[in-house]
Amino acid sequence: MRAPRFFTKQPLTSGAGIALQGNAAQHLGRVLRARVGDTVTLFNGDGREFAATINELGKREILLTLGEASSPITESAVHTVLGLCLSKGDRFDWAVQKATELGVGSIAPLVSDQVDFSIPENRLAKRVNHWQQVAISASEQCGRVKVPSVTSPVPLVNWVKTEATAEKWVLHCTDVGDAELPLPASSSPSDAALLIGPEGGLTNEEVAIAVEHGFSLLQLGPRILRTETAPVVALTALSIRWGEIPS
Incomplete structure (x- = not known):
């Protein structure tokens, strides 16, 4: 099963921690019922995406650690x-x-x-x-x-x-x-x-x-x-x- 993907405006760096709030956190916690240790994919529009592991689940905030970046070829050359x-x-x-x-x-x-x-x-x-x-x-x-x-x-x-x-x-x-x-x-x-x-x-x-x-x-x-x-x-x-x- 493909990991759920979320867009964020935050800067993304391999190994860094990141907090998801708002709609993304609610969707992960309440709709997808994510658990600590689950993996999601984050991207911010710079052409890369990151596997991120959930470390802590809160009602309004989810804490994750970013893994390695990848650059899938999904964008048009034009x-x-x-x-x-x-x-x-x-x-x-x-x-x-x-x-x-x-x-x-x-x-x-x-x-x-x-x-x-x-x-x-x-x-x-x-x-x-x-x-x-x-x-x-x-x-x-x-x-x-x-x-x-x-x-x-x-x-x-x-x-x-x-x-x-x-x-x-x-x-x-x-x-x-x-x-x-x-x-x-x-x-x-x-x-x-x-x-x-x-x-x-x-x-x-x-x-x-x-x-x-x-x-x-x-x-x-x-x-x-x-x-x-x-x-x-x-x-x-x-x-x-x-x-x-x-x-």
């Missing part, structure tokens, strides 16, 4: 920035979770012309923190040793104009013949950006601005994908393109 327009309900959460599992490097929530709601200013920080926690939980589950950052929402046009990556794609239903993704690529870029619109899609003007700033049109088959499904399909296609998933 840092992909996902520009994803906001969606209602738990759809955005689901997209963040699945994008994290598929190795995305960072997620930029976007506000476009057809996003028909806004997040109140006094709730914005809490919402962004929630999305970040979704990414952390997904990284813990899928074995990643880095956690994608989730930024505060920005206007789509602003993001498009400032995003500077080696490859840039905008998902758009089009009849243009060269919008299909060539697979596989002759080589992988160091970084890439992927733009996906909201439930109502991107406007022609938004697509034109993206193309003007170096984005290539991308179409993934004849069907219209939901905004939370599109990142899964597109990121999988890009992973195949770059040779990370066998075609």
Whole structure:
């Protein structure tokens, strides 16, 4: 059975002691019913993970000793920035979770012309923190040793104009013949950006601005994908393109 994995913001050094508190301690003690001597895996996003042995179990704090570090190859060689327009309900959460599992490097929530709601200013920080926690939980589950950052929402046009990556794609239903993704690529870029619109899609003007700033049109088959499904399909296609998933 695989040892449970937990993310921590604390520095990690082999042989050092560490205390887990809050949700991690509660989950270990109350849900998993861990015991002294059990082993868990800790990581802090620097590309390594540590086996840690439980020394002491308290109601609010668990003390552990860190073992040797390892550097599993679970991260994509391509840092992909996902520009994803906001969606209602738990759809955005689901997209963040699945994008994290598929190795995305960072997620930029976007506000476009057809996003028909806004997040109140006094709730914005809490919402962004929630999305970040979704990414952390997904990284813990899928074995990643880095956690994608989730930024505060920005206007789509602003993001498009400032995003500077080696490859840039905008998902758009089009009849243009060269919008299909060539697979596989002759080589992988160091970084890439992927733009996906909201439930109502991107406007022609938004697509034109993206193309003007170096984005290539991308179409993934004849069907219209939901905004939370599109990142899964597109990121999988890009992973195949770059040779990370066998075609």
